[in-house]
Amino acid sequence: MPNFKRARSEEQKRERAEEIKAAVDKLFQEHPYHTITWTVIADKLGLTRANLYQYFQTxxxxxxxxxxxxxxxxxxxxxxxxxxxxxxxxxxxxxxxxxxxxxxxxxxxxxxxxxxxxxxxxxxxxxxxxxxxxxxxxxxxxxxxxxxxxxxxxxxxxxxxxxxxxxxxxxxxxxxxxxxxxxxxxxxxxxxxxxxxxxxxxxxxxxxxxxxxxxxx
Missing domain, CATH: 1.10.357.10 (Tetracycline Repressor, domain 2)
Structure with a gap:
């Protein structure tokens, strides 16, 4: 997801969180839970692991x-x-x-x-x-x-x-x-x-x- 941009307002933060959830939902439809790591999620979204921590801790x-x-x-x-x-x-x-x-x-x-x-x-x-x-x-x-x-x-x-x-x-x-x-x-x-x-x-x-x-x- 190359267009994923850092959120600068609460509304944007909610939007980014929903985008993350949508990506994880798609991963879970296609892969077993234990294979979906923090790194896999970050790569799916084109983010760093540190970027993800701005929205979720785990x-x-x-x-x-x-x-x-x-x-x-x-x-x-x-x-x-x-x-x-x-x-x-x-x-x-x-x-x-x-x-x-x-x-x-x-x-x-x-x-x-x-x-x-x-x-x-x-x-x-x-x-x-x-x-x-x-x-x-x-x-x-x-x-x-x-x-x-x-x-x-x-x-x-x-x-x-x-x-x-x-x-x-x-x-x-x-x-x-x-x-x-x-x-x-x-x-x-x-x-x-x-x-x-x-x-x-x-x-x-x-x-x-x-x-x-x-x-x-």
Whole structure:
């Protein structure tokens, strides 16, 4: 990115930070996390490592902001696809929700490294800001969805989190990884086929039915 210029105002600094995030996001789409070093990021942008420190202190800080960005894109998509007064049955909601997750797998890709890598390598202050945004947004979207099925706020949150981490896990299994592919080839292993969207639809439906029955007790 040869036109990357030093920011001289707060607005320019925000713009530069967004450019850095966009570059890192592209790198993460194409390369494993551990190969994306500070030097790789600087080279991608045509910057020195010292230049990067004007905007972020570690690559994990960049990834943490990207995690938040991808989360909000996914949540906004859910609100658009499942309006508050949609009147969707549990089956229709499961179908639509699975489709939204299937269209937002980059959010799941980031979530896969969030707790074990990203959150453990940023400052407490940075993490506090992220956590505040996470809980505010997640309580809001889970209630948005759960209330349409007559669920309590707590059950809505529990269900949402269960579905999220199931999706993260299944996506992690299905996502191509060169090391895993080589290991499977070495042992002549062909993993069973799994339809990501259909798997999610079934899991979401199972959760909706479970929590609906719980409300009736």
């Amino acid at each position: 690559k994990e800080e960049i990834f943490l902001e990207l995690c938040a960005d991808k989360r909000e894109i996914y949540y906004d998509a859910l609100r658009t696809a499942i309006p508050k007064e949609s009147g969707y049955s549990a089956e229709v909601m499961a179908e639509v929700w699975a489709g939204i997750l299937n269209a937002n797998t980059d959010h799941l890709h980031y979530s896969d490294i969030l707790h074990t890598i990203i959150e453990t390598n940023v400052s407490v202050d940075r993490l506090a800001v992220y956590k505040r945004g996470f809980y505010q947004s997640t309580y809001a979207i889970s209630s948005w969805l759960g209330e349409q099925q007559g669920l309590s706020r707590q059950d809505s949150y529990d269900m949402f989190i269960s579905i999220h981490y199931h999706a993260v896990g299944i996506h992690g299994i299905l996502r191509w990884n060169p090391i895993i592919a080589a290991a499977l080839e070495k042992e002549s292993i062909t993993p069973p086929k799994l339809d990501f969207r259909e798997n999610l639809k079934s899991f979401i439906m199972m959760n909706l039915e479970h929590y609906a029955k719980k409300q009736q007790k």
